[in-house]
Amino acid sequence: MARMTEIRGRTLHRRRSTAPLMAGVPLALVLAATPASGDVSGVVEEGVQARAAAAAVAAAPAWASDVADGFASVDALGQDGTYGGRGGRTVTVRTQADLEKYATAAEPYVIVVAAAIDINPVGREIRVASDKTIVGSGTSGQIVGGGFFLGEGVHNVIIRNLTIRDTYQGTWNDKDHDFDAVQMDGAHHVWIDHNNLRSMADGLIDSRKDTTYVTVSWNRLSNNNKAFGIGWTENVTADLTIHHNWFQEVEQRNPSADNIAHAHLYNNYLEDVAGTGINSSYGNYARGRTKMVLENSYFQGFRNPVQKDGTAALVQRGNVFSGTSGRNESGGTAFDPKSYYDYTLDAAADVPSVVRSGTGPRSTIGTTAAAASATTLTVAKDGSGQYTTVQAAVNAVPANNPSRVVIAVRPGTYRELVKVPSNKPHVTIRGTGGSRNDTVIVYNNAAGTQKPDGSGTYGTSGSATVAVEADDFQARNLTITNDFDEARNQSLSGHQAVALRTAADKVFLDSVIVNGDQDTLLLDTAAKDRPGRVYLTNSYVTGNVDFVFGRATAVIDRSVLTLKKRWDGSSGGYVTAPSTAANRKGFLINRSTVNGDVSASSFYLGRPWHAGGDAALDPQTTVRESTLSAAIKSTPWTDMSGFSWKDDRFAEYRNTGPGSGAASSNRPHLTDSQAAGQEVAVWLGDWTPTAS
Known part of the structure; x- marks a missing residue:
């Protein structure tokens, strides 16, 4: 159970048990490892097809029952973990009008994005109400030229399996085009998972103004100036888990955590490719009064891979640094993540391959049974x-x-x-x-x-x-x-x-x-x-x-x-x-x-x-x-x-x-x-x- 002295008086519980997948292995590979039922070589084609059709009818898609891990799974603030729109209607959208209609609705919805939706005007951040799952259908769900905004008090939201891209207007730090992929101001219980976020005008993810109980997992964040900023508040209340993300060709905020009560980062892969137009200025950054635990992550080619302010606490365990330079810091006493939730670490040496193969949209998420x-x-x-x-x-x-x-x-x-x-x-x-x-x-x-x-x-x-x-x-x-065998067939033409x-x-x-x-x-x-x-x-x-x-x-x-x-x-x-x-x-x-x-x-x-x-x-x-x-x-x-x-x-x-x-x-x-x-x-x- 959680130690009450570390959670500022809020009653927290570990998430309810769910059937876990193998760490780092996409759902489809787990399914593919299951032998087909039925006879051996005597099975006829019609029988195979009939069994396949029956199984499809009987089985609900696995993603429909997925719930968040990490801090987003913790029961607090009147919310029992994060499960999005589960229990509400499932709707499929292919237009901006339909996406906004259901995202802003008062009732819960599972919103399946089944096409590349061009957002007009460019940079518009679609407002999302509580109790929503917004999920891409396989690899086809895209938000092009816009993003999402979760305001004060919005809770129980899942943003999953989407590609969100292309509001970049050609100038880094362009305050005239302050467009994010996902911006959260005062929200809680949010799970951002298996997305591909790239080429946005400002941040890929901004978690601001005491947004808390957030898990960011299995995302690819790439080709951007600012990847992921957390904080922008004097309060020290936010709890976030960030794991198995691929930060590739991103200059800063990877993430930058300012005044975060509990920031747990593990098994992330930070890669700066030499000789490109984007050069990292820093990697993970603990600022203000942040308490950060950083475990089994892999840093490739990053400048200043880990740094902290004098007022922050940052505990490092088991990380790998390859071709990095500059600041690599730790110090102070942070917290024990296992006081809040269970988790399993992948070996740091395996992180590049695990993360490359496992991040981004999956063909098995957001699809029918x-x-x-x-x-x-x-x-x-x-x-x-x-x-x-x-x-x-x-x-x-x-x-x-x-x-x-x-x-x-x-x-x-x-x-x-x-x-x-x-x-x-x-x-x-x-x-x-x-x-x-x-x-x-x-x-x-x-x-x-x-x-x-x-x-x-x-x-x-x-x-x-x-x-x-x-x-x-x-x-x-x-x-x-x-x-x-060419040698034996010299007389053959071709x-x-x-x-x-x-x-x-x-x-x-x-x-x-x-x-x-x-x-x-x-x-x-x-x-x-x-x-x-x-x-x-x-x-x-x-x-x-x-x-x-x-x-x-x-x-x-x-x-x-x-x-x-x-x-x-x-x-x-x-x-x-x-x-x-x-x-x-x-x-x-x-x-x-x-x-x-x-x-x-x-x-x-x-x-x-x-x-x-x-x-x-x-x-x-x-x-x-x-x-x-x-x-x-x-x-x-x-x-x-x-x-x-x-x-x-x-x-x-x-x-x-x-x-x-x-x-x-x-x-x-x-x-x-x-x-x-x-x-x-x-x-x-x-x-x-x-x-x-």
């Missing part, structure tokens, strides 16, 4: 699953399925061709082994391979071991290989051999290996006029000639591109061959590594592929903040099929390693201002890849 409940189909070669091949499981996914289907593939080598057709979206293929090497999908077709029916050859795109034509596809923890082809939008590839030689990874779109965004992270791609190619808008993030020798033992090749349409974004290789056991100065970073001789294309590859081995040529770009790379878009930014080099006419580098427009978030736009 059918969408939130992922169906799981199991594949095992030995017959212990529902299916013995991956393609059989894909075939069992109902056409136009409205919700996520996870195909859990047990360890083994599956020599087969897999195609996910365009009418089967929301499919995840996930290896269940301890390593991505444990589950392998492999085949050996090449462009010149004859089809079994005698109708001709496969061609480059048709050679793919795995072909993905459905939107919102994910692959995780597995290997996809094309093991076509040695392009694709391992993975994507021709869809919102393709998320996480912790995979994509193996091949020539044309390993084809990142395409369904049609020239269709978008095709791909996000590949924590992965490996191997090859030698144009082994990442196509017209998609694709990010290769924090991954390894491994260069291989040719079939005859010679070194030489090209990493990328983009065929980007004009006015679209091409390939962005970010914070990755390019290496391999090949000769020095033998590989180009890329060349322009004008598919079909189309001069209207404008191929693009940017390689930034990556490590380049000595295999990369000092002039890393080259022409292709009569088209000059200098007429297209090829550039580097702040790369390192023996294969990097100074800017020149043959090696263009982005300026800092140009680089600010070529970042991961810019490439992906309104899509936040979410593991599910």
Whole structure:
């Protein structure tokens, strides 16, 4: 129970027990880990679909019963924790008028934002009344050009799973445009969770004028001057919990806590990326008479990561500081957070990966029961699953399925061709082994391979071991290989051999290996006029000639591109061959590594592929903040099929390693201002890849 001497005479209780999720693991991954019910290999497709439909009807979405943790869970001021509009009507809104109608209503509402709502006038902060949940529907809920305001006495409010963005008018500290994402003046019991907050004119979050019993969790706060300010009062009454947030490229107030009675900060990730236009001035700041406990957070590249006034108390425990400089302070006696609520700490070393993968909007929050409940189909070669091949499981996914289907593939080598057709979206293929090497999908077709029916050859795109034509596809923890043997097939015309082809939008590839030689990874779109965004992270791609190619808008993030020798033992090749349409974004290789056991100065970073001789294309590859081995040529770009790379878009930014080099006419580098427009978030736009 709480110690009454520390809570200023208010009667507080710990929150009522709720079923906890695994720390740092998104809800969808927890659901996906649950085996599907029913028979094993004898299950027929109709039975699977029937059970999935019944489960969807029977189960309410998990997010509907979620309640706050931290100080927002504490019973006080006549409010029993924070549960928002639960118990009230659930309404779906797609316009500003409807959002304001329900947000300002006297009765409780669960307000599901199911579209990007443009706020007029820019900067308008929509007033929110008590007993409201405002939640984005999956990753589609956005507030563009405005925010929310919670005034004096407003309580029991949840703001969750939204992207709130873009009131920034071009000038930091612009008092003529004092626009916040979420501003609270005298509110209490507020939970701000799993949001993406960025590019606002003033603060991303302002908690002012004795606002108290607030929890801010699992949010991404980025690309802003002022992230999160707390206080602006002479009273020392506010209690706040701030955990598992990603503060990225934010200059100040990360947060700044002024006269806060109890500020508990844990497992936050503060990242300042070197060489960008936004430079941190400080990280966590305890001011006035604040009492702050700071635990197991990770500070990357921040200046003055932790600082305190002489009047403040700040206790540090278990934090990690990497590449930081300046003030890092602590001192005084604060408080014991466990006197108020239970919580579990993640290891500080794990915080960057846990927070990167877990912050921001989730596809499983704010959706209907059918969408939130992922169906799981199991594949095992030995017959212990529902299916013995991956393609059989894909075939069992109902056409136009409205919700996520996870195909859990047990360890083994599956020599087969897999195609996910365009009418089967929301499919995840996930290896269940301890390593991505444990589950392998492999085949050996090449462009010149004859089809079994005698109708001709496969061609480059048709050679793919795995072909993905459905939107919102994910692959995780597995290997996809094309093991076509060039040495044994020299007489064959057409040695392009694709391992993975994507021709869809919102393709998320996480912790995979994509193996091949020539044309390993084809990142395409369904049609020239269709978008095709791909996000590949924590992965490996191997090859030698144009082994990442196509017209998609694709990010290769924090991954390894491994260069291989040719079939005859010679070194030489090209990493990328983009065929980007004009006015679209091409390939962005970010914070990755390019290496391999090949000769020095033998590989180009890329060349322009004008598919079909189309001069209207404008191929693009940017390689930034990556490590380049000595295999990369000092002039890393080259022409292709009569088209000059200098007429297209090829550039580097702040790369390192023996294969990097100074800017020149043959090696263009982005300026800092140009680089600010070529970042991961810019490439992906309104899509936040979410593991599910």
